[in-house]
Amino acid sequence: MSPAAPTPGDFLCLRTHLSDKTVESRLERTRVDDLTAGEVLVRTHFAGVNYKDCLSILGRARIIEGFPRIAGIELVGEVVHSAVTEFVAGQIVMAHGFRTGIAFDGGFAQFARVPAAHLMAVPSGLDAWQAATLGVPGFTAGIALDRFIELGLTPERGLVAVSGASGAVGMLAIHILARAGWRVAALTRKMALEPVLRALGAEEVIDTQAATAPLRPLEKARFSAAIDNVGGDMLGWLLRSLQDGGQIAVVGNAGGNDFPGNVLPFVMRSIGMFGVVGNASWPVRQRVWGRLAGDWRPDFLALAAHVQTIGLSALPDHASAQLAGTTCGRTLVDLR
Ligand SMILES: NC(=O)c1ccc[n+]([C@@H]2O[C@H](COP(=O)([O-])OP(=O)(O)OC[C@H]3O[C@@H](n4cnc5c(N)ncnc54)[C@H](OP(=O)(O)O)[C@@H]3O)[C@@H](O)[C@H]2O)c1
Incomplete structure (x- = not known):
C-alpha cells in the first residue's frame, strides 16, 4: 500500500474493529463517505499519539464507543472543504476532545470529517507541527497551570512537582511551567534522562523510588503544587508531600487508578485536589491555547529533539x- 497522493475517495487509515470480543486495528484504505459525519473536511497533517489512543487501538481499555472506529483523540490539518462559514479551505485547524477518536472518527487517517462545533483554528503564531506538538498533552498541562493561577498559587511559593516526567504530558508540563516562570521538580523512573529534564526546565530531578518509601501519614512538605500523571502510590505520596495550601492537579493514571490516602494532608495542611479533564469548555480552550501560543509559548527548537514522528503503519x-x-x-503520526 502506498501512502502517496491521498484523495477523499481513496486514503489510508488505521481502523479499529471489534469481533468476537477481540479488538484489532488494521491499516486500511477508505473514503470520506465512510467516515463519521461532519461539516468540515480536513486533510490531516499530524495526529498526536496519546496514552488513551494506545489503550484503544490495542483494546486494553473500553474507550471506543461504537466499532469500527478510527481512533486518534486529536488532529491538526488543513481545511479542504467547509459547509459552514466559520471555516474556509486552506485554513489550519485542530480538533481534540468532544469524543474525537472515541464516538467520532479521529486523527489516525489522512482525512477527517469534523463537526464544526468540535473544530478550532490553530492559534495565530503556531504552525501545524507546533500546534500538534503541544496537542492534548500541552493543553492538559496548560489547564493545570491555568487552575493553579485561578486558585491563587504563585511561582514564589516553591517547586511544582511533575510526575511521569519523561512522558508527553510530563515533558510539556515541565517546559511550559518553566517558560511561564515556575520552578519545577521532575519525578521520573528514568534518572538517565536527568540532563534532558533539566534542559527542558526542571530545577530538581527526583527518582520516583522516593515515592515508594515506607508510608508515613505526612512526608516532608516540599512542593507548592503538583501535576500528577501517574496516580497510584505516586499520587498518595504527592498528597503527603505538599506544603500548606498546596494544590494537586490529577491528570493521569499511567501507574494505576487506586491510591493510598489519609485525611491528614487535608486537615493539617489544607491541601486541595482537582481533576483535569482535557475535554474543556470553549472559554478554557480559548484562554489556555491563547497563552500556549503567547506568554507560555514553548521553545520549539528545544522540544524538537523530544518529538518523534512516525508513520501510520508503525503506530500499533x-x-x-x-x-x-x-x-x-511526544509522538506524532505524520499523515501528510
Ligand atoms: N486528564 C486528561 O485530560 C489527560 C490528558 C492527557 C493525558 N492524560 C493521562 O495522563 C497520563 C500521562 O499521559 P502521557 O501522554 O504523558 O503518557 P506517556 O507519554 O505514555 O507518559 C506516561 C509516563 O508515566 C510514567 N509511567 C508509565 N507507566 C508507569 C507505571 N506503570 N508506573 C509509574 N509510572 C509510569 C512514565 O514516566 P517516567 O518513566 O518518567 O516515570 C511515562 O513516561 C496518562 O494516564 C494519560 O491517559 C490525561
Missing part, C-alpha cells in the same frame, strides 16, 4: 511500547 508497535512505559516525549 509504538502503542505497545508506550503502554510498557519504554517511550519518552
